[in-house]
Amino acid sequence: MTISTVFSTQQTTTWQKFYKRMIAAHPSIESPVERAKAELQAALSLSFAVIVLLGLLATLQIVGFNLLVIVGFIFDGFSFVSYLISRSREYRRAPLVFVSGFILLSYAAVFLGAYPSLFLVLTFTILFLLANLFDLKQMAVIIVGNLIVILALSRLFLPQLQGQEALNTSAGTVTIGLFALLFAWYRDNLERLRLNEIRRAQAELEERNRALQQAQQEVSARLGEMRLAARVGAAVSQVRALDDLLADAVETIRERFDLYYAQVYLLDPARTHLVLESGSGEVGRQLKASNHRLPLDGASLNTRAVNERQTILVQDTAKSPAFKSNPLLPATRSEVSIPLKAGETVIGTLDLQSAQADAFYAENLPAFETLAGQIAIAIQNARLLEEAQQARAEAERAARRLVKRNWQDYLDALHKPESLSFVFAENQIQPLQESLPVSDETLTAPLELSGQPLGLLSVELPPESRTPQTAELLETVARQVTQHIESLRLLESAERYRAEAEEASRRLTREGWKDYMEGADDTLGYKYNLNEVVPVRDDAEAHENTLNIPLKVQGETIGKLAVLDADAIDSEARDLVKAVAERLSAHIEGLRLSRQTEQALGEAQSLYEIGQKITQSSDDTELLMATAAPAIAAGCSVAELFHIDEKDGQPELVTTVANWYREGDPLLPVGTKYRFSEAPSSKLLLSSPHAPLFISDTQTDERVDDFLRALWQSTSTASTVIIPLNSGGQWLGMAAFSWKERHVFSRQEQNIYTAISSLATPAIQSRRLLVSARQQAQREAMLNTINQKIQSATSVEAVLQIAARELGHALGAPMTVAQLTMKDSSS
Missing domain, CATH: 3.30.450.40 (GAF domain)
Known part of the structure; x- marks a missing residue:
């Protein structure tokens, strides 16, 4: 069943293709509507030709030849000719040929047929339908003309149509004709409305198409501009x-x-x-x-x-x-x-x-x-x-500078010579004292690191051996040599820095214990006498057969652990003593550091309090008492504060602005002034502008000249510290603290006085600026007052009198003269 269905479908498809080929319009006809009209006319003509031919062949078998059959064959010929014309360029003439043949057949059927009334109604009904192949006017002419002709001829040549039959036949034919015209008129109007609608829709579509084309053109133009802009942007970028x-x-x-x-x-x-x-x-x-x-x-x-x-x-x-x-x-x-x-x-x-x-x-x-x-x-x-x-170039320059500095530090003539050169000749490696000149037969490659030249690698070769491959090999070896010597330098430098760091650590430990021991009352030493722990001096308690284990911190010996009568001590006991010594060293170092930290905290607290007092001080006396507080607590006998005025960038005048004496009258009362040029020993006082000057013994210190030594001896000054007040290289003043008894300045005291110098300098600078601003304001106010009074005068005499009087009052001058004269003083 499925096979037959498929076969039937294939037959139908083949038949359709054959049918389309049989009615296909002429290739020159391009309009789809006109091609459809031509194909419709061809299908109609071919169908009539085939059907009529088959009908005539059947009629011949029944009635044989007669005039009506001959007319039928003529119509069949007209149909075939119409078919041929419809497939040609003249396809518009095909309906006329076809309808003309059918009119001939219709009249022949009416007048030669056995049933005229039936054939009249039937054939002319078909004729009226075929008239639709023409437009409305042509159709009306065909229908009305044939109605008139057939009705007239039927009365003349069809006497058998009489009475009611003739009336019915005529009325039916006319009615059919009129209805055909009416329907044709309706169809024509409907088609015209549809055509108008189509034309209107087509006009709107064409308008939209034009708008769309315009928009497309604009979009294309914008797109072209955008593409051009993109190309230009890509080109310039x-x-x-x-x-x-x-x-x-x-x-x-x-x-x-x-x-x-x-x-x-x-x-x-x-x-x-x-x-x-x-x-x-x-x-x-x-x-x-x-x-x-x-x-x-x-x-x-x-x-x-x-x-x-x-x-x-x-x-x-x-x-x-x-x-x-x-x-x-x-x-x-x-x-x-x-x-x-x-x-x-x-x-x-x-x-x-x-x-x-x-x-x-x-x-x-x-x-x-x-x-x-x-x-x-x-x-x-x-x-x-x-x-x-620029950043890369700067980084490369910095890298070259760093490489150069690192290698200069490495080849410092102390640890390494400034130049290292070796030559391989005659199967021996020998150092070079001087660089060999580069000859034409020498192939060289630089030893460079980050673009910084460090040296060179050269090989003397005959011309035939100086090939690009040899040069490339030499450059490769030079790069490897550079990398390796840089790695070795880093290792040696790291080892050198480690040794220096250890030495610095030992030095700090040694100095720290030195300061600690200086602050202690006596040498720290204790012994156990099998009953109790008592102080001991190592010099007094020296014994023979003593096991001495050094107490070391960072490799620096800070003491010892001694075991007397050590003959009976075995190796295990000795190891125990060494272990105890190591732990003892670490523990007492921790205690020292803890005490040092506490001292630093106390020092910071003291400096904070001193800084607050300096900031809150309202005059020079309060400033002196704030800065001298640590010295007074340490037993100093005299504290003095001086202002220094400069001229041409050099200290010129010193003024005593505040002092404090533990006992007795001040040697330099407040307001005392003297010039540095008049003081032969001022060079020592100004020798340390950025750090305090500590003199623990004024009579033995080599820096003190004879004049100062005699002066301090006369004033019973055994020790002194001079604290400079210097801002940006400009002398503002100094503070001096003195002791009648010899005083050794500890590291903690030195740190405190150094910090006081930094704290007091801004305060005295601000105070001097404030005083200067007040004096300037007073001068401006005085000038403003004098100017107002002068401006209020209405005569020359009054102006001169006011000027003399006001200047005299303002300056405290015993006499002020304001004179106006045109007389030559020389006459």
């Missing part, structure tokens, strides 16, 4: 240097977009002016050479674009009051200025000018704005690249 990038950009944009002029402005670092970075053509070079710039507070299009952060467009410069003409660009008719943005920051503008009005408009601005965005990104990238290259 390939340039790395900023100057070359901008010069290439403006020339490319002007050429590709057929513009009159193009230029790029960038904001200066202060963001106050737009500076022309590049312009197209000779005008751009002239403006660039003249350092053309626009103030950002101006009213030009470019400054507006920067300030408003949006594109400024002038479509016709002749109609725009905002346009500012440039004498070098007289042909400008339209202009657009687009801000160049890097992120949210405006960095400049892209200014484009055309010699045609309306060359720039809202639709093509996106392309130029896209181009401006690409240029801004390219500018930013060029700047970042330049900064990166």
Whole structure:
């Protein structure tokens, strides 16, 4: 069943193809509607020809030849001719031939047939239907003409149609004809309405198509501009240097977009002016050479674009009051200025000018704005690249300096000689005292690290051996040598630094214990006498047969652990003593550091309190008492504060501004002044402008000259410390603390007095500035008062009198003269 169905489908498909070929219109007919009409006429003509032919062949078998049969064959011929015409270029004539043949057949059937009334109604009904092959007017002519002719001929040549039959036949035929005309008229009107609707729809479609084509053209134009902008942006972004990038950009944009002029402005670092970075053509070079710039507070299009952060467009410069003409660009008719943005920051503008009005408009601005965005990104990238290259170059220079310094430190002539050279000759390696000259037969490769030359590797070879492969081998070996000697230098330097660090640690430990021992009352030593622990001096308690185990911290010996009568001590006991000594060393070092930390905290607290008192001091006396508090607590007998005035950058005058004496009258009362030039020993007092000067023994210190030694001996000064008050190399003053008894300054005291120098200097500087400001204000007030009184005078005499009186009062002068005279003093 499935097979037969498939076969039937294939037969139907073959039949359809054959049928379509039989009725296909002529190839010259292109209109689908006309091809359909031609194919319909061909199908109708061919169908009638085949059906009538079959009917005539059957009729011949029954009645034989007669006149009606002959007319039938004639009609069949007309149908076949109509079929042939419908498949030709003259397909429009086919309906006339076909209908003409059918009219002949209809009249023959009516007048030659056995049943005239039946054939009249039947054949003319078919004729009226076939008349639809023509338009309405032609159809009306065919129907009405044939109605008139058949009705007239039927009365004359069909006498058998009489009475009611004739009336019915005529009425039926006329009615059918009229109904055919009515339906044809309805069909024609309906088709006309449909045609009008189709035409209207087609007109709307055509209008939409035109709008769509216009939109497509605009989109294509915008797309072309965008693609051009993208190509231009890609082209200019390939340039790395900023100057070359901008010069290439403006020339490319002007050429590709057929513009009159193009230029790029960038904001200066202060963001106050737009500076022309590049312009197209000779005008751009002239403006660039003249350092053309626009103030950002101006009213030009470019400054507006920067300030408003949006594109400024002038479509016709002749109609725009905002346009500012440039004498070098007289042909400008339209202009657009687009801000160049890097992120949210405006960095400049892209200014484009055309010699045609309306060359720039809202639709093509996106392309130029896209181009401006690409240029801004390219500018930013060029700047970042330049900064990166500068940073890289600086890093390379720093690396070379570091390498050079490291190797100079390594080859310091102390640990290593300043030059190391070796030569391999005659199967022996020998050191070189001097570098050998490089000859033409020498192939060399530098020993470089981070671009810094360290030396060279040279080989003497005959010409035939100096090949590129040999040179490459030498360079490879040179690189390996450089890397390896750098690694060895780092290892040796690390070992050297480690040794120096250990030495520094031992030195700090030694100094720390030295300070600790100086602060202790007696030498620390204790012994156990099998009953109790008692103090001991090692010198007094020396014994023979004593096991002495040193107490070491950071490799530095700070004491010892002694076991008397050690003959009976075995090795195990000795190990135990060593272990105890190690732990004892670590523990007492921890205790010392803890005490040192506590002292540092106490020192910091003392300095904090001193700093507060110095800050809160309201006069020089309070300032002196705040700075001298540690010295007074340490037993000093005299504390003095001096101001120093400079002249031409050198200390000139010293003034006593505050003092404190534990007992007796002050040797230098407040207000005492003397010049350094008058003091022969002032050189020592000014010898340490940035750190305190400590003199523990004024009679034995080598720095003290005979004059000062005698002066301090006369004032019973055994020890003193001079604290400089110096700011930026300018002497402001000094503080001096003295002891009648010899006083040794500990490291803690030295740190405190050094810190006091830093704390007191800003305070005395502020006070002196305040005094100076007050004095200046008083002078200004005095001058203002005198000026007001002088201005109030109405006569020359009054002015002179007021000037003399007020100056006398203000200056405290015993006599002031204000004189006006034109007399020559020499006469």
